[in-house]
Amino acid sequence: MSEIEADGVQGNEVEQAPLMERLSDRLSPILVKEVRQAMRGKYFKITFWITLIMATLVGLGVCLEGVSGSHVDENLGRGFFIAQFACLIVATHVLVPFSTFLSMGGEWDENTWDLLVLSNLKPRQIVLGKVLSGGVQALLYYCAFGPFLVFAFLLHGIDLGVLFTSLVVSFIVSLLLSCLAVAMSCFGQGKFTRVLLMVLLTAALVWTAFGTGVWGAGMMFRPGMLHDTEMLEAIGAGLTIGTAIAAYFFAAACSRLAHPEENRSTGLRAMSLLVVLSGLAWMSWVLGSRGRNEELLFGACMSITFLFVTSIFYSTEQGRLGLRVAVTLPKNRLLGWLALPMLPGGMRGLIFYTLSSLMVFCWMILHPLLATGSLPFRNGQVWIPLMMMGTGFIYLGFPGGLLSRYLSENWGRMTARIGVVALFIASIFLPAVLGYLIDLRSWAVWEHPLNLFMNFEYLWDNDLEFGAGVILMLVLLAITVLINGPRTLAMVKEHKKALAHRRWVLQQQAARDAARQQPEAQ
Amino acid sequence: MTTALSVLGVTKRFGKLLAVDNASFEIKRGEILGFIGPNGAGKTTTMRICATLDMPDSGDVLIDGRSVLSNPREVRERLGFMPDAYGAYVHTTISEYLDFYARAYGLRGRSRTRMLDYVKEFTALRPLQDKLITALSKGMKQRLCLAKTLLHDPAIMILDEPAAGLDPHARIELRELVLALAGLGKAVMISSHILTELSQVCSTVAVIEAGKICATGTVDEVIQMAQAKHSQVFVRSLADREKVHRALLEEAGVTSVRPHKNGLMVDFEGGEERLARLLQSLVERGLIPIEFSPNQVDLEDVFMSLTKGQIQ
Numbered sequence: 001m002s003e004i005e006a007d008g009v010q011g012n013e014v015e016q017a018p019l020m021e022r023l024s025d026r027l028s029p030i031l032v033k034e035v036r037q038a039m040r041g042k043y044f045k046i047t048f049w050i051t052l053i054m055a056t057l058v059g060l061g062v063c064l065e066g067v068s069g070s071h072v073d074e075n076l077g078r079g080f081f082i083a084q085f086a087c088l089i090v091a092t093h094v095l096v097p098f099s100t101f102l103s104m105g106g107e108w109d110e111n112t113w114d115l116l117v118l119s120n121l122k123p124r125q126i127v128l129g130k131v132l133s134g135g136v137q138a139l140l141y142y143c144a145f146g147p148f149l150v151f152a153f154l155l156h157g158i159d160l161g162v163l164f165t166s167l168v169v170s171f172i173v174s175l176l177l178s179c180l181a182v183a184m185s186c187f188g189q190g191k192f193t194r195v196l197l198m199v200l201l202t203a204a205l206v207w208t209a210f211g212t213g214v215w216g217a218g219m220m221f222r223p224g225m226l227h228d229t230e231m232l233e234a235i236g237a238g239l240t241i242g243t244a245i246a247a248y249f250f251a252a253a254c255s256r257l258a259h260p261e262e263n264r265s266t267g268l269r270a271m272s273l274l275v276v277l278s279g280l281a282w283m284s285w286v287l288g289s290r291g292r293n294e295e296l297l298f299g300a301c302m303s304i305t306f307l308f309v310t311s312i313f314y315s316t317e318q319g320r321l322g323l324r325v326a327v328t329l330p331k332n333r334l335l336g337w338l339a340l341p342m343l344p345g346g347m348r349g350l351i352f353y354t355l356s357s358l359m360v361f362c363w364m365i366l367h368p369l370l371a372t373g374s375l376p377f378r379n380g381q382v383w384i385p386l387m388m389m390g391t392g393f394i395y396l397g398f399p400g401g402l403l404s405r406y407l408s409e410n411w412g413r414m415t416a417r418i419g420v421v422a423l424f425i426a427s428i429f430l431p432a433v434l435g436y437l438i439d440l441r442s443w444a445v446w447e448h449p450l451n452l453f454m455n456f457e458y459l460w461d462n463d464l465e466f467g468a469g470v471i472l473m474l475v476l477l478a479i480t481v482l483i484n485g486p487r488t489l490a491m492v493k494e495h496k497k498a499l500a501h502r503r504w505v506l507q508q509q510a511a512r513d514a515a516r517q518q519p520e521a522q
Numbered sequence: 523m524t525t526a527l528s529v530l531g532v533t534k535r536f537g538k539l540l541a542v543d544n545a546s547f548e549i550k551r552g553e554i555l556g557f558i559g560p561n562g563a564g565k566t567t568t569m570r571i572c573a574t575l576d577m578p579d580s581g582d583v584l585i586d587g588r589s590v591l592s593n594p595r596e597v598r599e600r601l602g603f604m605p606d607a608y609g610a611y612v613h614t615t616i617s618e619y620l621d622f623y624a625r626a627y628g629l630r631g632r633s634r635t636r637m638l639d640y641v642k643e644f645t646a647l648r649p650l651q652d653k654l655i656t657a658l659s660k661g662m663k664q665r666l667c668l669a670k671t672l673l674h675d676p677a678i679m680i681l682d683e684p685a686a687g688l689d690p691h692a693r694i695e696l697r698e699l700v701l702a703l704a705g706l707g708k709a710v711m712i713s714s715h716i717l718t719e720l721s722q723v724c725s726t727v728a729v730i731e732a733g734k735i736c737a738t739g740t741v742d743e744v745i746q747m748a749q750a751k752h753s754q755v756f757v758r759s760l761a762d763r764e765k766v767h768r769a770l771l772e773e774a775g776v777t778s779v780r781p782h783k784n785g786l787m788v789d790f791e792g793g794e795e796r797l798a799r800l801l802q803s804l805v806e807r808g809l810i811p812i813e814f815s816p817n818q819v820d821l822e823d824v825f826m827s828l829t830k831g832q833i834q
Contacts, residue, residue, distance in 0.1 A: 021631060021635075022631060025625070025630045025631060025634075029622055029623075029625035029626045030626075032621075032622065032625065033611070033614075033618070033622040036613075036614065036618055037611060037612070037613050037614060040613035040614075041612070041613050110609035110610070110611065110612070111607060111608055111609030112608070112609040112610070112611060114575055114603075114605055114608065115605075115608055115609075115623075115670070116626075117574075117575065118573065118574075118575070118598055118601075118603055119598075119623055119626035119627055120595055120598045120599065120626070120627065120628075121626050259577070259594070260577075261577045262594075323577050323591050324577075324591060324592065324594065327591075327592040327593075505592055512587060
């Protein structure tokens with residue numbers, strides 16, 4: 001036993017400590033560190049004081065504008081609030097998320113990342129700590145703006161409900177933006193990528209800040225909107241979509257921070273599934289006992305589109321399971337096989353896309369059946385999601401299957417991903433160009449079997465005909481399945497091996513534990 | 523002594539470059555292993571694999587019986603790694619830095635306070651605890667990193683070039699710290715280019731070149747191994763130098779002979795037995811030497827003898 005252990009300073013022993021110390025133990029270490037660093041750093045100090053000075057000057061300007069002699073403009077309170085809200089939004093929607101972006105990037109720039117990994121903090125803890133530190137900084141801004149906002153309220157003309165809603169919504173948006181910023185920072189460590197990401201992030205932050213500012217000002221001038229059900233639904237929907245996007249980015253950041261040989265995909269796939277399920281649950285709730293074909297088709301098509309977009313990444317992952325993934329497989333053999341679509345790997349990604357899209361299709365059929373006892377779809381409408389799913393399968397499966405041998409390389413994955421998008425665009429444009437060249441009028445005006453949107457339009461008004469379009473799709477599907485045959489076989493073989501390895505590791509562990517317990521028993 | 527760290531046939535490639543080639547060695551508790559090799563030999567890669575930061579293409583590393591492949595989290599709880607290049611957070615004092623890592627390692631309440639006190643005392647950082655890290659000297663930063671590495675009381679310490687860039691005074695202090703760590707029963711793996719420093723602290727050595735482990739064992743064993751490969755003997759005889767020169771060249775194991783001071787320096791391949799036979803042969807030929815002194819071999823000679831300075 002080492003001297004340190006002998007001293008009784010072992011890690012997990014929690015002794016009675018002062019209340020504040022015990023409370024601080026509950027906080028994320030990253031949060032504590034980040035807040036300490038931010039408070040000492042120049043960035044926060046300078047931006048904080050500049051924002052406050054600007055808010056004061058702008059507030060003074062608004063007051064001077066609104067007061068002439070003894071006459072006080074009745075909208076002075078609103079004007080003052082909007083001016084302060086604008087300054088607050090710039091700080092919490094642009095400056096704070098940007099600081100979290102820099103802070104995450106700093107871990108690589110300042111060469112502290114390895115030490116952070118060795119400290120055994122999970123990627124989730126690191127990302128959450130950074131996001132929460134953004135939240136704390138935003139809260140400091142809200143506190144600092146408190147006196148200005150109280151002053152605005154005292155100037156009259158301000159609806160307290162609107163004021164409260166604007167502040168709460170803007171705070172939530174600020175947190176979501178911090179999440180986005182941290183995630184974007186994890187996506188690239190090269191200089192060029194970082195600059196590009198910085199530009200993209202700045203654009204997104206400014207755009208969102210502008211949107212929130214305009215929304216807040218609109219609400220202030222029409223406070224009645226707050227009692228409008230549609231407005232409340234819109235706020236709810238906006239925040240839900242925002243939270244879903246931020247949660248997805250959060251999962252993406254965690255996956256980027258994980259070791260390349262660890263499981264970087266299951267979390268993301270689970271998040272995709274969660275986003276789709278929440279969306280479908282929300283739609284089921286909104287639709288209630290209604291079962292209108294447009295709404296159901298909209299829900300199904302949007303969900304499949306989301307699954308398609310995210311599966312561009314999953315279906316082009318390298319086929320091999322990471323060295324640290326096999327040992328995390330479920331102990332039960334059946335569960336091990338059921339978990340297959342959620343595990344990393346390109347072919348597993350394609351299976352994930354297919355199964356989750358089928359689930360969406362089932363929802364579209366089952367919801368109206370359970371709610372009204374009948375299907376509201378006319379003509380070939382019911383086939384639209386299936387056709388969409390099939391086309392998505394072809395787009396995802398073609399490049400991934402053809403390049404499966406090269407997906408372990410960065411360039412291979414990138415080529416396959418670009419290939420999916422290129423195939424999508426080419427399948428719509430190339431036949432049209434060909435039609436123009438060979439003077440095939442219907443093709444030249446986009447009416448060709450590879451144009452997904454034309455097919456949807458056709459199915460909306462007509463029954464599905466087992467014509468050239470359907471046959472072409474079935475042939476392409478068969479080719480895609482064939483192309484992906486070798487990687488499917490490799491996947492099955494590897495999965496079997498991984499499950500066997502998992503069992504072997506468990507046996508080894510049990511033997512080790514038994515060997516360790518024997519001397520103890522003696 | 524129980525084995526703390528076992529490197530089992532580790533191979534690592536970076537593209538076409540074979541960085542580590544089937545490396546195997548082990549360290550026992552309380553032992554200090556010097557990991558030596560020229561630049562680009564694969565030392566840092568091996569150490570990073572042991573620290574779970576990189577993955578081997580084949581083979582495994584067991585830390586206290588836990589595999590770096592399958593149990594990286596358990597391994598990290600038992601391992602302290604001090605990389606050759608690491609950064610420190612700006613606007614952070616020594617106290618805050620250590621406090622952050624103590625929290626990250628899961629230390630809570632008074633346990634954290636006591637552990638922080640202990641490592642500050644052990645590394646003599648207490649007087650500087652309120653200083654900003656950016657204001658510290660290189661030696662002090664090394665101490666800080668060592669303190670950070672000790673926070674979770676790891677059983678195995680891996681120190682990659684800890685003495686690089688330190689002045690002689692700081693090097694001596696570091697040496698004492700490393701010896702104290704081994705005294706606490708920790709297994710220490712240390713890489714350095716300052717071989718004289720290493721020879722004073724290491725009980726065992728592993729020599730790596732071009733990704734391959736050339737030799738491993740206790741310092742004496744490795745020196746003997748190196749001597750078996752190549753050694754030098756100074757010979758001085760009262761007989762004619764030319765005659766002695768020719769006689770020496772005729773002997774088995776002698777690779778070259780050159781005049782040195784008032785005698786001859788003989789480059790020799792073979793062990794002590796062969797060396798004894800060389801002396802016997804000179805005596806039998808009547809060229810009795812009045813001085814026959816094999817050079818004392820140290821780690822530096824071992825390093826030069828076993829490696830060719832191959833950079834990958």
